[in-house]
Amino acid sequence: MPFNLTYGTEALIPAEIGVPSVRTLLTIENEKELRLNLDLFKERRELASIKERKYIRQLQKYYNSRVNICKFKVGDYVFWRNEASNAEPGKLAPTWEGPYKIHAVLDKGSYKLEKN
Incomplete structure (x- = not known):
């Protein structure tokens, strides 16, 4: 049984190979099926790739x-989350610090802040 699970075919002893029996005839059919599966392997891989891309698109759509999206302008006031700055760690430490005034808008959602 483990051989069958690992290799997908039944194990045969050399004496069984030369003698035609129901078991060896089934093994020959099994080999034909395995060769057909190998021929269809690329197609199965492509289908799996298509399904994966479809799933990723669905996840992106759900997430997006x-x-x-929060965009701030120069002159807006914002608070800074203390976890980001690692300022006073502890259970009773304030969660936010600020307010800070946005001094400049930088690339990719970054801002230069100035303390009031």
Whole structure:
């Protein structure tokens, strides 16, 4: 049984190979099926790749539908989350610090802040 699970075919002893029996005839059919599976392997791989891309697109659509993009302008006031700056660690430490005034807008959602 483990041989069958590992290799996909039944194990045969050399004496069984030369003698035609029901078991050896089934093994020959099994080899034909295995060769057919190998021929269809590229097609199965392509189908799996298509399904994977479709799944990734669905995840992106789901995620992007729930993202709220927040853009700030120069002169807006914002708070800085303390976890980001690792300022006073502890259970009773304040969660936010600030307010900070946005001094300049940099690349990719980055901002230069100045303390009031």
